Amino acid sequence: MRVETKLFTYLLAFFVPVIFIYGFWTKWTEPIGVTALTLTAGLFALVSFYFWMTGRKLPLRPEDNVSGEIEDAEGDYGYFVASSWTPLWLALAGAVMFAGLAIGWWLFIIGAFFGIVALVLWVFESFSGEYSI
Template sequence: MRVETKLFLYLFVFFVPVTLIYGFWSKWSEPIGVTALILTALLFALSGFYLYATGKKLPLRPEDNASGEIEDAEGNYGYFVASSWTPLWLAGSAAVMFAGLAIGWWLFIIGAVFAIVAVCLWVFESFSGEYSI
């Protein structure tokens, strides 16, 4: 996880001066932007520290080995359903739910019912039908 750790810590190092520049530019009179940038920098620092602490406990991955070959990372990545229409129905339900936030709660509730059905179908689609395990 060395690459991810470096990415988050570099972003922390980037956002600290950006916060200072923004603060001096706005003469520290705009507290929301400064607070948002401070919290963004702290979020990247927290994520980077977590990845660093976790990476010390785990063995070196093939991606972290500079002299590693492509064959080092081969193997089973898990089981994935070949094709599924269920995420499309879930995305449509989410769109109806978000539209319901603007239009009315009745539309949100209709979208939520369809979303619950779509999530249940997506979870259990590997247990029946053509792609059952």
């Protein structure tokens, strides 16, 4: 978790000065940008703190070992379905839902229906068929 902690800490260190630069540039008269940048920095601080606390409790991963080799990370990382069309249908349903926000609620409801069906199919596709567990 050290790599992730460093990444989010560096992003936090970037956004904190940007808040003051943006505020100084706009003479602190535009509160929305300062608020958005402050919330962004707060998000990076929260995620960085979470990764730091989680990384302290877990043993070192192969990615965290400076002298680690590629062979150290081999093995199973989990079960993944070999090929699946369900994420495509879920993405298309999400696109219809987002288009429904602009066009009309009737289209959003249709997209939500297909999204729920695609989500259920995606969750349960590992329990039946050719790639069942």
